[in-house]
Amino acid sequence: MRECVRVLGNFAKRGETGRARTEYVDQLVSDIASYYGYNDFLAEKLFSLFPVAEAIEFFEANEVPRPVTIRTNTLRTRRRDLAQALINRGVNLEPIGKWTNVGLQVFESSVPIGATPEYLAGHYMLQAASSFLPVIALSPQPNERVLDMASAPGGKTTHMAALMQNTGIIFANDATKARTKSLTANVHRLGCKNVIVCSYDGREFPKVIGGFDRVLLDAPCSGTGVISKDASVKVNKSDRDFALLSHLQKQLILCAIDSVSPTSATGGYVVYSTCSVTVDENEAxxxxxxxxxxxxxxxxxxxxxxxxxxxxFRGKQFHESVKLTRRFYPHVHNMDGFYVAKFKVGKPSKAKGEKEEERELKGIEMDEGEQEEITFDPEEDQPYLHEAKRQRMKAKGLRPPPRNRAAPSTATRTVTAAA
Structure with a gap:
């Protein structure tokens, strides 16, 4: 592998006569798959994301466990006080970095970090540093209505509750009902009082409920960013898996966007994130x-x-603004591979031609160049309004007024054609 990397680093000078660059690349990918235990498909897919030397760094980083990190629950304590309490118990730790004021990295501990009195009292959450990122990007504000579309086991939900200072309301949803048990347990343990736990398929929103100020969609993904935690990803992913996941993610992101209120005074944002590094699940x-x-x-x-x-990427062109999204890599940032994108939702405008399509569906044809102006006579519409009122009252179990004897006549329309 080292020889292939050396040659590919300056192929014009070091390449053997008669051997194409693709031969060296194919050989290197094959060696990576064999040495690190990937199937050929995934090895090639991940290799294509990086320059040659960086690709080796990425595969090597996936063999090393990520640091253990915890998030201070500011609803219960302060980071300084938590750090001191854990140090007194024999835990060696320090702040993760300047980008977060609630994270602590644990180097070693003489006590189980997931069973200390502070943990049981809800002073902190065992949480990967990368999963802080989408919540920081979403930046939920006090008194807002927020939806977490795929929330179990609750790290991001409880982080949002802390940022919102237990005000407003968070709908913590997870499609798998069994996973809501751990979600509910963490919500109670960390003292989050503004969370409602529910279990719907994310694609059912906004039919279930909409009009949110902000929506977080940490989408189901292939897990190519967390291979250090789950080595089975190396061999159990195929092209079909990525196609199916990408299709699901596209459905979910549209539902997330549609669940946001474009007239929100303080929000109108959607954050999309995955723990994957592949382009099909992120930029695409x-x-x-x-x-x-x-x-x-x-x-x-x-x-x-x-x-x-x-x-x-590989002949595909994406919108120029996609450069505003952010990728995180294990070999660069010493955290799980992650992707974060933030959308601002505006007011939808009617597409050109939508009116004509609507009329066609109703069986009304328009001549070319025709402009229409439709006016209604309130008296002629009255029978329809009366009948609609009767139907509403019947639906509520009330006794409706008697039907008008005169049969409702067809509402007339005055159509003025452009000269």
């Missing part, structure tokens, strides 16, 4: 959302570090 999904929902735009995530998202 974000670009799809921008095309399908023209009234949304990407905005800065507010994260001070991270690698900008791809605007082009």
């Amino acid at each position: 999904v974000v670009d799809y959302a921008l095309k399908k929902r023209p009234h949304v735009k990407l905005v800065d995530t507010g994260l001070e570090f991270g690698v900008p998202g791809f605007t082009k």
Whole structure:
């Protein structure tokens, strides 16, 4: 592998005569798959994301466990007080970095970090540093209505509750009902009083409930960013898996956007995140959302570090604003591979031609160049309004007024054609 990397680093000078660059690349990918235990498909897919030397760093970083990190629950304590209490118990720790004021990195501990009195009292949450990122990007404000579409086991939900100071309301949803048990337990343990736990397929929103100020969608993904935690990803992912996941993610992101109120006074934001590094699950999904929902735009995530998202990849061109999204890598940031994108949702405008399509569906044809102006006579509409009122009262179990004897006549329309 080292020889292939050396040659590919300066192929013009070091390449053997008669051997193409692709031969060296194929050999290197095959060696990576064999040495690190990946199937050929995934090894090639991940290798294509990086320059040659960096690709080796990425695969090597996936063999090393990420640091143990905890998030201070500011509803119960302060980070300084928590750090001192844990140090007194024999825990060696320090703040994660300047980008978070609630995170602590644990180096070693003489007590089980998930069973200390402070943990049981809800003073902190065992949580990967990367999962702080989408909540920081979303930046929920006090008294807002927020939806966490895929919330179990509750790290991000409880983080949002702390930022909102237990005000407003958070709908913590997870499609798998069994997972809501751990979610509910963490919500209670950390003292979050503004959380409602529910279990719906994320694609059912906003039919279930909408009009949120902010929505967080930490989407189901392939897990290519957390291989150090789950080595099975190396061999159990195929092209079909990525196609199915990408399709689901595209459905979910549109539902997340539609669940946000564009008239929100303080919000109107959606954050999309995955613990994957592949383009099909990240930039391709974000670009799809921008095309399908023209009234949304990407905005800065507010994260001070991270690698900008791809605007082009292997012949695919994405919207220029996709560079505002952020990628995080294990070999660069010493945290799980992660992706974060932030949308601002505006008011949807009627697409050109929508009126004509609507009329066609109703069987009304329009001549070319025809402009229509429709006016209604209130008296002629009265029978319809009366009948609608009767139907509403019947639906509520009330006794409706008697039906008008005169049969409702067809409402007339005055159509004025453009000269």
